[in-house]
Structure formats: C-alpha cells, structure tokens
Amino acid sequence: MKTMRTLLAVLMFPALAKAGDALQDARKSFLRGDYGEAREKYQDLAKVAKTRAAAAIGVSKTYQSEGKYDQAQSVVEEALKDLAADPALLARYAEVLYLRGQWDEASKAAEKAIAEKDDSFLARWIRGQLLRDKGQWDKADEEFRWFVRTYSQRSNDCMEITDPDLLLLVALAGLERARLLHLTDQFEFILDEILDHVAKKDKAYWPAEYHAGRLYLEKYNKAAASRALDRTLIINPRAAEALAAKGVAALQRFETKQAEDLAVQALKINPSLTEALRLRADVHVFAGDYPPALADLEKARAINPREESTLALIAAVHFMKRDDKAFQAVIDEVEKHSPAPVVFYNDLAESLDRRRFYNDAEIYFKKAVALEPRLPGPLAGLGQLCMRLGREEEGRKLLEKAFDADEFNLRIDNTLKVLKHLEGYETLKTEHFLLRYEKKNDAVLARVMAKYLEEIYTELAAKFDYRPKEPILIEVFNRHDMFSGRVVQLPDLHTIGACTGKMVAMVSPRDTSRVISKPFNWNRVIRHELVHVFNLEQTNFRIPHWYTEGLAVRLEGSKPPPRWNNLVAEKMQADDLLNLDNILLGFIRPRNPEQWDQAYMQSLLYVEYIAKKYGEPAIGKLLAAYADGLETDAALARCFKVDKAAFEKDYRAFLTDRLPKDVVKAAPTFASFRAVKEAYEKDPKNPDTTAALAERYYNLGNRKEARGYADKALGLKKFHPVAVYVKALVLSDAGDAEIALDLLNTAVDEKTTDVKPLRMLAKLHFDAKKYSEAAKLYERCRELDPFNSSWLTQLVRVYNMGDNDAKLLVVLKELADATADDLGSRKQIAKLAQKAGDHKDVERYAREALEIDVLDMQAQEMLLEALTAQGKNDEAKTWRELLGR
Numbered sequence: 001m002k003t004m005r006t007l008l009a010v011l012m013f014p015a016l017a018k019a020g021d022a023l024q025d026a027r028k029s030f031l032r033g034d035y036g037e038a039r040e041k042y043q044d045l046a047k048v049a050k051t052r053a054a055a056a057i058g059v060s061k062t063y064q065s066e067g068k069y070d071q072a073q074s075v076v077e078e079a080l081k082d083l084a085a086d087p088a089l090l091a092r093y094a095e096v097l098y099l100r101g102q103w104d105e106a107s108k109a110a111e112k113a114i115a116e117k118d119d120s121f122l123a124r125w126i127r128g129q130l131l132r133d134k135g136q137w138d139k140a141d142e143e144f145r146w147f148v149r150t151y152s153q154r155s156n157d158c159m160e161i162t163d164p165d166l167l168l169l170v171a172l173a174g175l176e177r178a179r180l181l182h183l184t185d186q187f188e189f190i191l192d193e194i195l196d197h198v199a200k201k202d203k204a205y206w207p208a209e210y211h212a213g214r215l216y217l218e219k220y221n222k223a224a225a226s227r228a229l230d231r232t233l234i235i236n237p238r239a240a241e242a243l244a245a246k247g248v249a250a251l252q253r254f255e256t257k258q259a260e261d262l263a264v265q266a267l268k269i270n271p272s273l274t275e276a277l278r279l280r281a282d283v284h285v286f287a288g289d290y291p292p293a294l295a296d297l298e299k300a301r302a303i304n305p306r307e308e309s310t311l312a313l314i315a316a317v318h319f320m321k322r323d324d325k326a327f328q329a330v331i332d333e334v335e336k337h338s339p340a341p342v343v344f345y346n347d348l349a350e351s352l353d354r355r356r357f358y359n360d361a362e363i364y365f366k367k368a369v370a371l372e373p374r375l376p377g378p379l380a381g382l383g384q385l386c387m388r389l390g391r392e393e394e395g396r397k398l399l400e401k402a403f404d405a406d407e408f409n410l411r412i413d414n415t416l417k418v419l420k421h422l423e424g425y426e427t428l429k430t431e432h433f434l435l436r437y438e439k440k441n442d443a444v445l446a447r448v449m450a451k452y453l454e455e456i457y458t459e460l461a462a463k464f465d466y467r468p469k470e471p472i473l474i475e476v477f478n479r480h481d482m483f484s485g486r487v488v489q490l491p492d493l494h495t496i497g498a499c500t501g502k503m504v505a506m507v508s509p510r511d512t513s514r515v516i517s518k519p520f521n522w523n524r525v526i527r528h529e530l531v532h533v534f535n536l537e538q539t540n541f542r543i544p545h546w547y548t549e550g551l552a553v554r555l556e557g558s559k560p561p562p563r564w565n566n567l568v569a570e571k572m573q574a575d576d577l578l579n580l581d582n583i584l585l586g587f588i589r590p591r592n593p594e595q596w597d598q599a600y601m602q603s604l605l606y607v608e609y610i611a612k613k614y615g616e617p618a619i620g621k622l623l624a625a626y627a628d629g630l631e632t633d634a635a636l637a638r639c640f641k642v643d644k645a646a647f648e649k650d651y652r653a654f655l656t657d658r659l660p661k662d663v664v665k666a667a668p669t670f671a672s673f674r675a676v677k678e679a680y681e682k683d684p685k686n687p688d689t690t691a692a693l694a695e696r697y698y699n700l701g702n703r704k705e706a707r708g709y710a711d712k713a714l715g716l717k718k719f720h721p722v723a724v725y726v727k728a729l730v731l732s733d734a735g736d737a738e739i740a741l742d743l744l745n746t747a748v749d750e751k752t753t754d755v756k757p758l759r760m761l762a763k764l765h766f767d768a769k770k771y772s773e774a775a776k777l778y779e780r781c782r783e784l785d786p787f788n789s790s791w792l793t794q795l796v797r798v799y800n801m802g803d804n805d806a807k808l809l810v811v812l813k814e815l816a817d818a819t820a821d822d823l824g825s826r827k828q829i830a831k832l833a834q835k836a837g838d839h840k841d842v843e844r845y846a847r848e849a850l851e852i853d854v855l856d857m858q859a860q861e862m863l864l865e866a867l868t869a870q871g872k873n874d875e876a877k878t879w880r881e882l883l884g885r
Contacts, residue, residue, distance in 0.1 A: 019051045026058055031204045033238030035062040046079070053083050057092045064096070065240070067272030069303065072096050087117035094126040101306035103130055103337070119150065121169045128173060133306065135340025137372055141180055147173035164198045164205045171195055171211065180374050182405040191215060199231075206235040210242050217249055220410040220490065225249055240270035247279045253492075256283050256589040274300040278313055285351070287585050288544075290317055306337060312347035319348075320355060322629060340371040346378045353385055356541040358501055361385055376405035380412050384489065387415060390473035390503035392422075411489035418485040422475070432457045434471050438478040442508050445522070445854045446476065447882045452523055452851075456530055463555070465620055466538040472530070473503035480515035483507040497525035499532035501541070509853065521558065521820045523851035528552040539627040546583045547622070550603030558820040564601035566787035569659040571598055572652070578602050579648055580632055609654040614640055660787065673700065687717035694726045703730050719747040721754035728760050737764060755781045762794065771801045789818040796825070805832055816845070823852045830862045842866035860885065 026041035042058035045051040056079035063072035076093045083089055090113035097106035107130055113123035128143035151170045154161055161167055171194040178186035191212055198208040213228030226249065232242040247262030260283040266276035277300040284293035294317055300310045311334050318327040334341045349364035362385055368378035383398030396419050403412045428435040428446050433453050437446040453474065461467045477483035484493035486505045496516060497506040506526065509519040531552040535543045553560055571577050578586050578599060586599025610618050618639060625635035633644050640647065673696050680689045694709035707730045713723035724747040731740035744761040752758060762777035775798045782791040792815040799808035809832050816825045826849040833841035843866040849859035860883050867876035 019045070019048060023051060023054055023058070026055070028204055030058065030062060030065075031206060031236060033065075033236040035065050035238070038062050053079060053086045053089050057088060060092060060096065064099070065238075065270060067240075067270040069096070069100060069272050073100070085116050087113045087120045087123070090116065091120050091122035091126070094123055098126050098129065099304065101304035103133070103306060106130060121147070121166045125169045125173060128176070132176065133308070133338060133343075135338045135342075135371070137180060137340070137374075141177060144173040144176045148177065162201075164202050164208065167194055167198050168207055168211065175215065179376065179406070180372075182374070182376070184405070184407045187215070187219075187406075187408050204235060206232045206239055206242070209235065210239060210245070213242065214245055217245060217252075219406070219408045220252070221408075222249060222253070222490070238269050240266040240273050240276060243269070244273060244276040244279055247276070251279065251282060251286075254588065256286055257591075259283050260589070272303050274303055274307055274310055277303075278310055281313060281317075282351075283589070285313070285317060285320070285355075286588050287582075288320075290321055293317055308334060308338075308341055308344035309347050312344045313351055315344075315348050316351035316355075319352065319357070319360070322631075342368050342372045342375060342378065345371065346375075346381060349378070349385075350381055353381065353388075356501065356536065358385060358389060358541055374405070376402040376409070376412075379405070380409060384411070384415065387486075388500040388503070390470075390501075392419065392473075395419075414485040414489045414491070418482050421477075421479075421482050425475075429471075430454055432468070432471055433474055435474045435476070437476045438508075441478040441510055441512060442476050444882070444884055445508065445510075447884075448850065448854050449474075449476070449522065449526065451878075451882060452526065453530075456527055460530060460534050460555070463619075464534050464538060464623065466534055466623075468502070468533060468537050470502070472533055474526070475503065475505045476508050477505065478508050478511070479513040480507045480511050481513060496520060497529050499529040499536070502533060502537060504529040504533060510855070519821070519823055519853040521852050522854075524556045524558050524820050528556050531555050535623065539623060542629060543623065543626045544580075544584070544632060545587055546580070546599070546603040546606060547626070549587070549600060550605075550607035551619070553600055553604040554607050556820075559817055560601060560604060561597075562787040562789055562818050564597055564787075565660055566785075567594065567598055568601050568605065568655070569661075572655055572659060577652070577655075580606075580644060605655060605658065606651065608658070609651050612654065613650065685716060687713045687720050687723070690716060691720050691722035691726065695722055698726050698729055703733060706730055721747070721752065721757050724748075725754075725756040725760050728757065728764075732760075732764065737767070740764060741768070753784055755785050758784075759794075766794075766798060769801075771798050774798050789815065792818060796828075805835070808832070816848070821852060823849055823856070826852070827856070827859055827862075830859065830866075834862060834866075839866045839869040843870065854883075 022041070022045055026038050026045065029038035029041060039059055039062040042055045042062065045055035046059060048055075056075055060072045060075045063069070063075065073093075073096045076089055076096060080086070080089050080093060090109050094106045094109035094113060097103075097109060106126055110123040110126040110130070113120045114127070117123075124143055124146055128140050131137075131140035131143060147170045151161060151174075161170065171190045174186055174190050174194070177183060178190070195208045195212045195215075198205055199212070202208075209228050209232040213225045213232060216225035216228055226246070229242050229246050229249075232239050233246075236242075243262050243266035247259045247266065250256075250262060251259040259279060263276045263280035263283065266273055267280070270276070277296045281293040281296040281300075284290070284296070294314070297310060297314045297317065300307070301314065304310065311330055315327055315330040315334075318324075318330065334344045338344075345364045345368035349361045349368060352358075352364065353361035362382065365378055365382035365385060368375075369382060373379075379398050380402035383395045383402055386392070386395030386398060396416070399412050399415055399419075403409070403416060406412065422436060424438065425436045426439045426443075426446070428437065428450050430450050431454060433450065435446055435450055435453065437443070457472075475486060477486065481491040483496075483505055484491045487493055487498045487500055497504065504526065506522065506529070507516055509516070509522050529552075532548055535548040535551060568577070578595075583599055583602060586595045586602070590596040590599065607619070610622065614621075621639045622635055625638050630638065636642055636644055636647050642650075676689065676692050676696050680686070680693045683689060690709055690713040694706045694713060697703075697709060698706035706726055710723045710727040710730070713720045714727070717723075724743060728740040728744050731737070731743065741761070741764045744757055744764065748757050748761055758777050758781050762774045762781070765771075765774040765777065775795065778791050778794045778798060782788075782795070785791065792811055795811045796808065796815060799811060802808075809829065812825050812829045812832070816822060816829060819825065826845045830842050830845040830849065833839075833845065842862055846859045846863035846866060849856055850863065853859070864876055864879060864883075864885070867873075867879065
C-alpha cells in the first residue's frame, strides 16, 4: 500500500509541477499589470480542481486591481460553494469584505479561516485591522504581535518564511506595532530586512517597493519615497496604488495639478480606488470646489462606508460648507462603529489645519491624542499646529514626544532642528512683537525692523480697526533651509517670507546659506505678511485667499510689477479673466506661472474696485462679514446689496477703465522647438512661423539655420520685423555690426511697432556710442510696451553715459517704482538728489535703500546727512542708535 502511494505521488509530480508553473506564469502577468491576460490564465486554472482555490483568488485580485469589486467578491463566493472550508479562500473573502467596509461579514470569514488553519496570515491580518479600526488597540496589538513572534520563531527553527505575500504581512503588522509601541528601530529593520529583502529576492514583486514608498511617504522622506514608487511603476506601470501615492506626495508639496493628474491616471486603471478618489477630492477641496469633491467622496464612501480617512474628508467638507447637521451626522456614524476613531479625528484635524481652521483643527487633534496618546501622528499634528500659531514651547514638548515615538519622521526632525537652531537667537521685545534674530548676522536689521513693525502695526490697526490679541512672533532666519523648515518642515520652500497663521517667518536678506543671492525689500515682505496676520485672526481664518492677498499686495508699500497690468489687460481681451469662483485656482493650481501672477493682480484689482465703488470703509465691512462666517455670495449681499453676478459685471466695467487700452500682444508662441517646426512644415509660406523658426534656431545656437530661415521669411515678407531682428543678431555675432546696422536702419521706420528690431537697433547705436539715437529708440520701445520695466533699465544705461541728470532722474524714479528690490536705482537717485540739494528725496530714497540692505554704508550716511540737513535731529539720533553708528 505504501509503495502504491509512493508510485502515485511520483506519477502526479509532473502534473503538480506543471500546475505550479502555470500559476507562477499567471502571477507574473498579474504583477506586471497585465490584469486581463492574468485573469484569462487564472480562469483556465480555475477549471482544474487542484488549482481552483489559488486560481479563484488570482482572478479576484485581477478584478480588484481594475476596480471591479463586485466581481472580485463574487468569484470567491462562487469558489466557496465547492470549497467552503478552504482557509486561503476564506481569508481572501475576508479581505474583500474588509476592503468594502463589511466588517461583521469580514470578521466571520476571517474567524472561519483561522479555525481551519491557525496560521492563516491573511486572516489574522484582517482580524488585527478590524480590532484596530474598532478602537481595540491592545487586542489589535496582540494580533499583530503574533506575526512578529511567528517570524522570529520560524527563523530560529531554520524554517524562514520565504513567501513574499506572507513577508509583506509580517512587515505591515510590524509597522502597526512600531507605531503604537514606539519601536523606532523596527522601521529600519522592516525596510532593510523585510521589504528590501523581498524586493531583491523577487524583482517582480512590486508591493514590496510600494509599501516601502508608502512608509517613506509617511515619514516625509520625499526623495526615498519617490525612488521606491518609481521603481514600483517600472515593474508595474498600472499599479494604481503607486500612482495615487505619488499624487499624495505631490499634494503634500502643494503641487495640486500634478496630484490631480496622478489621481486621474490611477482612477483610469482602478475607478474604485478610494485613495485616488480622496486624492482628487482633496484637490477640489483645495480649490474650494465642494460639489465635485463630495461626488468623489460619496463614491469612495459607497465602496467602503467604514473607511475613516474618507469619512474624515467628508466631514471636513461639510464643516467648510458650514453644514453643521451633516458634519455631526458623519461624526455620529463614525462613533457608532468605533469608540476610538483616532484615524478619523486625526485626518479631520489635518484637513482643517491645511485650510487654516486652526482653532477647530486643534480640538480634533486633541481628541485624537486623548483617544490613543501612544500614536505619534496626532501628537505631531498638534505640535506642528502649535508651531504655526507661534506657541513654540508647547509645540516643542509635543514634537519631542512624537519624535521619541517616531524618530524617522523628517518633518518632526526638521522642526526640532529649527527649534534647536533658534536657541542661539536673540529676542527683541516691542509693544506688539517678539522679534527673533541671529545676532551676528542680523542685529542691525532687527533693530531697524522693530521700529518699522510698530509703525506698520499702528497703520494696519487703524486700517482694519482690529488689534491682534497677543504679541506677534516674527522670526528672521539667517539660513534659508531653517526658514523653510520653520514654515513647511522641509528644506525646499521657494519663497522668502510666509505667514503661518499667527506668526511670520522670513529669511534674512543676508542669507548665509546663499540660497538668496541678492538683497530684497524686507519691508515689503514684512508688510505683506503682517496683513495676513491681521486678516486671518480678525476673521477667525475665514477670509478667502483672494481677499487677503489683494489687501496684502495693496498694502505692501510698493506698486505691483508693471507687467501685471498688461497681463490682466491681455486676459480681459482674450475673455480669460479669473472670477470669484475660480480665482483660488490661480494661486494653488495655476495653469502656468503667468496665471499665478494674474491671480495676485486680479485680487488687488478686486480690492481697488471695492474701495472705489463702495468707499474705503467697505473694506472693513467685508472683513466683518467673513468674520461672521458668511460665504462670499452672502457677504456681498449684506455689504453691498448686490449678488455675485452683478458684482462681477461692475468689476469688469471697472477693469475697462483701470487697465491699459492698447495692449502689446505677445507674438504667437510655441511650446517647443518641435511645435514651431511642425507649424512651419504645415505652412512653409507663412512668414510668421518661418521667422519664429529662425528665432528658435538662433536661441538654440544654430546661427546657420537661423540665417537661412530669416532670409526665407524676408523673401516671403519684406522687412518682417522678427526676421530682420534675427538676421541682425546673426550678422552682429559674426562681426558684421555695420551690415546689421544698415539692415535695421533700412527696415525700421516710424511705423515699426515690433520692439525686437527697435531694441536691436538701439543696442547697436549704444555700442557705437550714439547715445542720443539709442535713447530715442528705447523711448519708442517704452511707448509701445509701457509695462515692461526692462526699457527703463536700458534708458538708465544710456542716460548714465551723458550729462542729462534731469532725464536720468525721471527714469530712475520710474525704475525704482517698478522694481521694489532694486537697490542700485535708489542709491543713485539719493546721490543725484544730494547733488541737487533735495534733502527730502535723499531721505526718502536712502531710507528705501536701507529697506533692501540695511548695512549699506552709503545709504546710511546719506540718510543721516539728509535728516540732519532738514533739522530732524531727534530722528537722526534714533537712526544712529539703530544703525550702531
């Protein structure tokens, strides 16, 4: 009998081996994202009794990967009719049910699987998650501990676990324990010894790379997360989970357009992926576009009605819409299923925090901490919130606790480094400010800034009829990375000043890290950010973004860049203006950098319109309406007795009068060299595209092709301005400046309206020292393109070569007005005014120069001399003390 069984085993071995190979082949198709192909292979194997259970599970997973959750569930249910006691099928059934939020049914299936096979890793993982989600953290930990014990025991018994699916579950369970019990060394062990080991052993097993990426993302290690997720997508370009995770990373960096694109890509593959639905909804919420956000969230909720992250974002949207009833209904629903919904309250707090509902965010962070104080996430969130509100000591204590639990979290680590860095700073206290600065680098700046801060405070308090309740914290960082770490907890913030809520951070104009290479107008930055402090606090952080930005730009103390006027005029003519419903997109999801500038300028123009139409007191009335919790529609109706449509119509009429009439339209542009070449090939007799191609070739350094296409364009249209310009450039580069000059003199006349040949001709006259001719041409350019400040720069160069101080002074003043950060023009104006004995102008422009570089000795001397000459001796004495002279 024994011999017969042995013989049967020998005879069956090839068939079993063949079946195993077929399963592996189907698995390879699945792992590389060929879900349809994998499904066909699994379906064939499901017809064979020996492989039916494994194949049914495979088919189910292919359906899940494509978002077909009904089919994913029904396949397993059908297989269970014949294989009701199969532990693998039961565990998979529990997994699908859990995915869909059917907790009771998932629990029953998991328990059946464990009853059939005590070491059913997947069933135990589902059981652990269910206990965690129900708030039974200690019981959940016991379940997760089983994985760690089993992993260690089998390793000790020389029976190491090699199945990548099982090792992944060990890793995930270990991470749960590490978070709860502060086992910080486990994060590195799981990454190196399990996930990295699996990825190297089975190079097709992308889930190992994906979960490593998710872990890095959790720790805000952007670079490592990006590498891991990119490796995932190399293995499986259709891994929707990885695309969604990359989108989450993009949203963390406020790259909303990229986040939305990645969410859409993920949903094309798996339209039921709740993380991708939440991601797209979050992008909509950022833009204040609530209906599509709720549509995505309700879809996610239908897929899994118990997922706390989805419910938290739904609650946040209802909160922002001020729908208290719907908001409370979500809370009631969550608490009915779990007595300790930490994830829900933490995610709700994070959503409110991101939208500056700081007071409410603090309530829910504290609730999450109270429900489970061992978890580092809520502690870190609450600590960072305290930092944004300027409560640094409170924030430090919370972040230190969070760091003890999670020392791999880069945002916590970076913030603690910033706090350590600040320990070496001085604090200058004034009546309304606490100004922190690094003594060696910024002592003079701090003393002067303190004087300015109190003056600005007095001005804004009168303007807004409001005074912040507590001293305002101002921190001036001597290194840009520390400034960035203070604001976004990461070293890659591309700006110089920021208001985080109730405090202002700014990098010093003398940035020792040299990220900021040129001085900037620190007074303008401080004024802008202080407007935000006032507006945010006085409206309880409910002011729309456009309104506070418009007010901040208006009160900066300098004019906006001149080109912004031309930009909005162009947009108006092209019927491409932003409005109150979509202007926020220009700030957080601009189509291009130009639209970002447009949003700032249009916001300023909204404020100017309100002031002109309804008077200056209307500014405060609208702020009060927002403080009372009104949305823009209701606020306009209460303050101005108009609806939004009428307001927008009158605003456009205001723009017609306010903006320039003759807009210099930019020549047609092409996104790439390929685009302009394709346009030329479609219509080779079009002189405009031919000339554009010539200019592209010149910009690429190919002067031969540039000359050829310029000549062709001139053959199609005599004296085509761009073609003349390009040919003159090529001739000049070749040393034939005189021929270039002759060409331009022949082509350019009083009717020429394209500034390119005029600019080139002006340059050649300047190089030939014909300054009068150059000046006339640059003045013509300025008439044709009045909102381009580069003409002023060129005119300064020209007039500096002559003796006409009067013309030079006029141009310099225009240049100073147009360029807030231009130190040189202000110093030169002060010198010319000093020469003319105009002490008032010397004082003004020397002071403005110090607002860019407070340590400039010439500007200091000119200011002190001008004050003394005007008999302002007390003020001169004050300035000497501030400057340490």
